Amino acid sequence: MKGKKLVYTFIVLVVAIIGWAAFRPERLFVNAKVNESLPTANSSTTNTSEAIVASGSFHDVAHKGVGRASIYQQPDGKRILRFTNFETSNGPDVRVYLVAANDASDSEMVKKAGFVEVAALKGNIGDQNYDLPSDVDLSKYRAVTIWCKRFSVNFATAPLSTNAQTSGVSARALFTGNFHGVAHKGAGQASIYQLADGKRILRFSSFETSNGPDVHVYLVAASDANDSETVKKAEFVEVGLLKGNIGDQNYELASDIDLTKYRAVTIWCKRFSVNFATAPLRTAEPMAAVNQ
Template structure:
């Protein structure tokens, strides 16, 4: 190879190597072949039996021997696919202690770089175009398969939110979204 050829070839190879590294970082193609399964229980689902009255330490914790209220569904819906096949269900649940979680059950979607969980004011179909103003991030997606919980901050008014969204922050695309229809009763 002539000296002038090396002056051209070496910088081109260097640029290609840098571009390949950036591409691998951004797209993380190996995630197309991996899965992360998460199997979390619903917090507070197993409520201990309440005592039937006062104990030696004083009145019962539950007040009058009534068992504490268990988890209660506030809203729920099924996932629809957007940029990636996504299935399973989402529900918002008020726990016995008054806190709330967004729960994914039987989730099945793709892994990806920088995937996050949001509540959006948009319907599931409209989320494909973007999250909309007022969307609330609940954290990184813990896994692309299984059952998982995401705490909802106490100051969030859930009546404003119409969908739970699995969102790739790196590429600003929705993997899928579930409508959150209020549960009556």
């Protein structure tokens, strides 16, 4: 009898070890944090506008996904996929994929579209960089997916859009930030670019909020606005009517606006004095450079 118990105990132990190795349940509770800076390029001069060729904000799929995915091209031709303010769930055998689709809202889309595996995910939280193969066609692979290879699950995806340009001239990013919901859903990124002629453009990318009556875009004199009262109490500048509640869009900014003072972008329903969503702005990360 004791012999049978020992055998059963051994079998249970083996099954438990195999199950642990397959599922790695402790990773659901332990975060892997990364904090990498943008790699230095071997160039005397360069700027962010010339470097960022595509970017987009992560959205949830099977798990939480926040932050920004950007593809930089350095002067030597090397391309780097960079995550900033990134966070998703941890898990076993999680990879970074470039997917041949505009977006991937489920796991089946990744499987059907085709993909290129970039690397194992370095961490589920924090800024991180990945070298891209030189032969990857970025006009074909237009989304970044965080993929659990063990269970074939799409954790989160960032659809990529090309960098803002006007008349073929690239724009230098000054400030950027991710939208968060306030009274309504808010997703996507707000960025302020400066063109070669000095004009400043506020650009929304991968943007989405609710539709509504008389909705406007405000620059708010606050670091963030988590409610409507903050907008009312702080000073604000009206940029213009919201062009659409979904999609990429541009707004020209007045030349006399002090961007060190107005540090948040708010989607404001003027009819009912409601803050739909806000993006707190931070200084855009420049493309690193050193003298040769």
